[in-house]
Amino acid sequence: MNATTRSFMRSPAALSVAFAAWLLAGCGSPILRANFDTSTLGTYPAPELPGDPVGDSFYLSTPTAGAAVVVAAPSGLSGRSLSYRHTGGASYNRYMGFGGKEVDANARQYWALWNGIPSLTPNVPLDVWIGNGHFQAFGQIRFLNNQVYVANDLSGSSYTSIGSFTNGRQHTVLMKVDKPSATYSITVLGDGPSFNTGNRAVLTPGALNTTRPYVYFWFGSDGTSASTYTLDNMLMTEACPRDRGLGACE
Numbered sequence: 001m002n003a004t005t006r007s008f009m010r011s012p013a014a015l016s017v018a019f020a021a022w023l024l025a026g027c028g029s030p031i032l033r034a035n036f037d038t039s040t041l042g043t044y045p046a047p048e049l050p051g052d053p054v055g056d057s058f059y060l061s062t063p064t065a066g067a068a069v070v071v072a073a074p075s076g077l078s079g080r081s082l083s084y085r086h087t088g089g090a091s092y093n094r095y096m097g098f099g100g101k102e103v104d105a106n107a108r109q110y111w112a113l114w115n116g117i118p119s120l121t122p123n124v125p126l127d128v129w130i131g132n133g134h135f136q137a138f139g140q141i142r143f144l145n146n147q148v149y150v151a152n153d154l155s156g157s158s159y160t161s162i163g164s165f166t167n168g169r170q171h172t173v174l175m176k177v178d179k180p181s182a183t184y185s186i187t188v189l190g191d192g193p194s195f196n197t198g199n200r201a202v203l204t205p206g207a208l209n210t211t212r213p214y215v216y217f218w219f220g221s222d223g224t225s226a227s228t229y230t231l232d233n234m235l236m237t238e239a240c241p242r243d244r245g246l247g248a249c250e
């Protein structure tokens with residue numbers, strides 16, 4: 001268990017409070033914030049996300065298909081949230097992404113965090129990854145049949161189970177990319193057991209030169225279903241400035 005996991009391993013209520021404080025204070029320089037509270041119910045967010053920081057963005061490949069809709073927050077979240085849905089469009093055109101503002105190429109780390117509530121029907125995979133603006137992944141996990149898997153490579157067919165999820169239960173996902181070591185880790189924290197991938201080699205080393213990291217969500221199966229993934233409090237940051245002291249974001 002790494003120090004990041006230890007620092008967030010708390011009760012659900014304490015976790016929500018800690019996350020809210022972390023969201024407000026940030027850790028390092030914020031490069032994206034999205035909580036959807038100023039978005040109109042029943043619509044999808046604008047391509048340019050409101051508020052600070054300036055330059056962060058939202059991407060939806062088929063905005064007219066109802067694949068992402070702002071909703072009143074379900075139990076466990078607050079204000080308004082975003083519901084990503086397995087509906088409309090072919091799988092190759094069903095991407096949703098969040099892009100950070102442009103950052104200095106010398107940034108050493110990228111972090112991404114959000115609260116999520118899965119409600120997935122059987123045999124419908126939801127892939128989630130952090131990468132660059134060309135859909136190339138640093139690290140990727142998959143939610144499928146109440147299990148969470150980590151992608152072993154870019155083939156789309158090799159995965160290792162790292163834990164489980166329960167439909168309707170809130171969790172927090174924490175992604176970290178360390179550019180100097182070309183490694184990443186992904187942690188899932190929730191009401192049940194918390195787990196992570198451990199430090200793994202990035203899947204696409206050439207993408208590390210990006211100055212605009214993205215987090216993508218993708219229902220990769222054709223057809224439609226009742227599957228949804230509700231998310232809120234999306235945050236992306238750079239590495240912690242060293243003058244804040246070692247361990248601030250480790």
